[in-house]
Structures are given as C-alpha cells and as structure tokens.
Amino acid sequence: MKNETYKDNLKRIADQINDTCSRVNRDPKEITLIAVTKNVEVDTISDFLEIGHTDFGESRPQELVKRNAFIAESINHDRKMAGLNPDQVTYLPRWHMIGHLQRNKVRQILPFVGYIHSVDSLRLAEEINTSAARLGLEHKVRIFMQVNTSEEKQKTGLAVGAVIPLADQICTLPNLEIVGLMTMAPHTDDLQKCSFCFGRLREIFEEIKGENIIGPSFQHLSMGMSQDYIAAIEKGATMLRIGSAIFNNPNGQL
Numbered sequence: 001m002k003n004e005t006y007k008d009n010l011k012r013i014a015d016q017i018n019d020t021c022s023r024v025n026r027d028p029k030e031i032t033l034i035a036v037t038k039n040v041e042v043d044t045i046s047d048f049l050e051i052g053h054t055d056f057g058e059s060r061p062q063e064l065v066k067r068n069a070f071i072a073e074s075i076n077h078d079r080k081m082a083g084l085n086p087d088q089v090t091y092l093p094r095w096h097m098i099g100h101l102q103r104n105k106v107r108q109i110l111p112f113v114g115y116i117h118s119v120d121s122l123r124l125a126e127e128i129n130t131s132a133a134r135l136g137l138e139h140k141v142r143i144f145m146q147v148n149t150s151e152e153k154q155k156t157g158l159a160v161g162a163v164i165p166l167a168d169q170i171c172t173l174p175n176l177e178i179v180g181l182m183t184m185a186p187h188t189d190d191l192q193k194c195s196f197c198f199g200r201l202r203e204i205f206e207e208i209k210g211e212n213i214i215g216p217s218f219q220h221l222s223m224g225m226s227q228d229y230i231a232a233i234e235k236g237a238t239m240l241r242i243g244s245a246i247f248n249n250p251n252g253q254l
C-alpha cells in the first residue's frame with residue numbers, strides 16, 4: 001500500500017479489536033471492519049482492495065455510485081492485465097450505504113450495494129422493495145434498521161418504540177432481508193453515554209431475536225465509529241464503521 005500510515009492504523013485497530021474481544025470473551029471473527037471512505041481518494045480504495053480489505057462504507061449515494069464505477073473499471077482493467085499473470089487474485093468491494101438515503105436515490109445504488117444500514121421508515125423500505133423488483137434483482141436487499149438510541153432530536157433513525165412495528169411491516173416485503181440494527185452514538189467524549197446507546201441497541205436486538213420476529217438473517221449490530229468502537233465491541237457490535245481512525249494521519253489531518 002502506498003500509504004504506510006493507513007496500514008499502521010489498520011493494524012492498531014485490529015489489535016484493539018482482538019484485545020477487546022479477548023477481554024469480553026468474544027470471537028474477533030464475528031466482527032467486520034467497514035472502512036468508511038467518505039473524504040478519501042478513490043485510489044486509496046484500490047490500495048485497500050489490493051491487501052484484501054473489501055468492506056467500504058459511504059454516506060452519500062452519488063459518491064457511492066461514482067466510486068463503484070471507478071473501482072469496477074479498474075478491476076476490469078486489472079483483469080485484462082491478469083491475462084499475463086493468471087495467479088493474480090482480485091478482491092471485489094462490498095459496499096455499505098451508511099448515510100441517510102432519500103427515496104429517489106435508491107434505484108441508483110441497488111444494483112451493487114451490499115448492505116443498506118440506514119433504513120428508518122416504511123416508505124423507504126417500500127421504495128427499496130419496489131425498485132428491487134423493477135430492477136429484477138436476484139437477491140434480497142440486505143438492510144439494517146437505523147435506531148435513534150440517543151433520542152437526540154436532530155438525529156436520524158427510528159424512535160426506540162417504532163423498531164418492532166416497522167420490523168413487522170418490513171417482514172411482509174418480499175425483496176428485503178433485515179440483517180440487523182444500526183445506531184450512531186451521540187457526538188461526545190463521554191463514552192458512558194455511547195455505551196448506554198450501544199447497550200440499548202443490543203437490548204432491542206435481543207428482544208426481536210427472542211420473539212423471533214425476523215428469522216435467521218437477523219444477526220448484526222452495526223455500531224461503533226472511530227471514537228467509540230471499543231465500547232461498541234463490548235456491547236456486541238458485529239460491524240464497525242470506522243473512518244477517521246484509519247484515514248487521518250496522527251496529526252488529525254487528511
């Protein structure tokens with residue numbers, strides 16, 4: 001990789017994941033690190049793919065579309081070149097849509113997105129369902145329900161009490177598969193507040209599992225960012241969404 005800093009950062013985060021997991025008796029293999037690549041040059045994504053890091057998160061649909069096109073093109077190019085070197089392995093990206101999604105942007109991202117982490121209304125779920133049918137997708141679209149566990153007014157996400165009713169409704173949509181719950185902790189240095197939010201998401205998750213509302217696809221907790229991912233692992237996170245801890249240099253600049 002061109003930028004050794006990124007490699008060091010990845011290593012440091014992997015060490016933290018391992019240490020935290022052994023402290024709380026979890027298997028680090030349960031945890032996927034999503035590299036949040038907003039603000040990052042697209043060549044960096046190619047560098048990550050080269051070392052086998054395949055999970056990427058973007059918060060803006062347009063950016064996701066552009067980056068996917070760029071990466072697809074460079075993979076095609078590499079594959080042509082690989083005619084010369086048949087042993088070359090190519091890793092394909094798995095894209096995670098992690099930001100607020102407007103209904104009119106759904107159709108652009110559906111053909112290639114791996115997971116949508118930010119479903120917070122029936123209308124959005126219905127749009128995904130109809131678009132998937134129109135596009136003739138062969139797979140179900142894997143989604144997370146985003147929950148506003150901090151109950152801050154400006155935050156997006158479902159109110160805690162709205163999660164189970166929406167899960168019931170989404171389960172009637174044939175082209176969607178709910179794989180888990182997602183939350184963002186408040187922007188604060190107070191890790192206890194973050195921990196409380198993650199614990200809350202975990203409780204809702206256990207309740208849904210206990211009542212078997214969704215079925216076996218329901219496995220994931222998408223929570224934990226650069227500042228709070230250790231607290232998230234302690235509370236059972238299976239997908240961490242980390243940007244600045246990977247891509248900022250030690251001085252905090254991009």
Ligand SMILES: *Cc1c(COP(=O)(O)O)cnc(C)c1O
Pocket residue numbers: 036038059098099184225226227241242243244245
């Ligand atoms: C930007 C972003 C992240 C990553 O945040 P960092 O603090 O840079 O790790 C995670 N989740 C969402 C939804 C984001 O928008």
